[in-house]
Amino acid sequence: MKPGTGAAGKYALTPIGVIRSPLKSVRAAPNFYTEGAPRAAIEVYAAYRRGLSRMKAGDEIIVITWLHRARRDVLKVRPEDDPARPITGVFSSRSPSRPNPLGLHRVKVLEIEEGRVRVGPIEAVDGTPVLDIKPVVSEADDS
Amino acid sequence: MKPGTGAAGKYALTPIGVIRSPLKSVRAAPNFYTEGAPRAAIEVYAAYRRGLSRMKAGDEIIVITWLHRARRDVLKVRPEDDPARPITGVFSSRSPSRPNPLGLHRVKVLEIEEGRVRVGPIEAVDGTPVLDIKPVVSEADDS
Numbered sequence: 271m272k273p274g275t276g277a278a279g280k281y282a283l284t285p286i287g288v289i290r291s292p293l294k295s296v297r298a299a300p301n302f303y304t305e306g307a308p309r310a311a312i313e314v315y316a317a318y319r320r321g322l323s324r325m326k327a328g329d330e331i332i333v334i335t336w337l338h339r340a341r342r343d344v345l346k347v348r349p350e351d352d353p354a355r356p357i358t359g360v361f362s363s364r365s366p367s368r369p370n371p372l373g374l375h376r377v378k379v380l381e382i383e384e385g386r387v388r389v390g391p392i393e394a395v396d397g398t399p400v401l402d403i404k405p406v407v408s409e410a411d412d413s
Numbered sequence: 414m415k416p417g418t419g420a421a422g423k424y425a426l427t428p429i430g431v432i433r434s435p436l437k438s439v440r441a442a443p444n445f446y447t448e449g450a451p452r453a454a455i456e457v458y459a460a461y462r463r464g465l466s467r468m469k470a471g472d473e474i475i476v477i478t479w480l481h482r483a484r485r486d487v488l489k490v491r492p493e494d495d496p497a498r499p500i501t502g503v504f505s506s507r508s509p510s511r512p513n514p515l516g517l518h519r520v521k522v523l524e525i526e527e528g529r530v531r532v533g534p535i536e537a538v539d540g541t542p543v544l545d546i547k548p549v550v551s552e553a554d555d556s
Binding site: 281282283284285286318320321322323324325329331332334336345346358359361362363364368369370372374399401402403404405407 | 424425426427428429457461463464465466467468472474475477479488489499500501502503504505506507511512513515517542544545546547548550
């Protein structure tokens with residue numbers, strides 16, 4: 271199977287929400303949230319809001335996104351386009367370009383109101399589909 | 414949209430490999446890798462092996478799996494089936510049952526040979542599809 275050709279319906283994802291952020295373009299997106307990404311919100315769709323039960327301000331969560339503007343036909347990248355860094359396989363890189371453009375973002379919950387989860391700095395542009403939210407369960411397991 | 418109905422082809426995933434483990438059933442799977450999960454291997458399919466370039470023994474990685482035996486129509490669960498714990502939304506739980514059955518596993522690379530990545534203890538059963546592998550980039554960002 272050629273990379274980037276996609277799969278059968280068997281592995282079909284359903285967005286459960288969307289990122290609402292002042293960050294409007296990939297070009298403006300920092301590489302890591304430590305580099306000044308803005309706070310944002312996860313708008314969870316009505317059909318999935320029951321899944322937020324018991325989430326509260328202060329929780330550390332992992333947001334899994336669909337990096338909808340990334341390329342899927344790439345297997346090697348130059349990290350952060352830095353000429354000083356060697357070409358690297360995508361599986362040893364956090365580049366958004368990869369066969370399955372899944373993004374992982376660890377953030378803190380600031381406030382939850384009616385399916386809107388306000389979170390700390392997150393390096394995802396406005397409109398990015400959200401696929402899952404998981405709690406960080408321990409420092410050792412905070413994958 | 415009803416939970417669990419799946420999405421259009423737009424969000425279709427392509428497995429890049431598969432878990433090879435002595436763990437053969439969900440019933441036998443521990444809840445967390447700290448509870449005695451066995452070492453396993455990620456068999457990366459030939460078409461994606463270039464993506465492993467520069468990965469090496471000792472690397473800490475995050476493996477994203479498709480929890481193919483999980484239910485997708487569940488929004489609340491009782492964590493670990495423990496009657497002492499309250500019913501919780503799936504987004505505040507690490508239950509495999511959730512709208513998009515994505516699993517996150519932080520493991521250490523033990524050895525890489527011909528597209529076979531041997532890793533430390535991982536709570537995923539034999540045959541679990543692998544969707545992505547990412548490096549842990551820092552303790553603060555090891556989402």
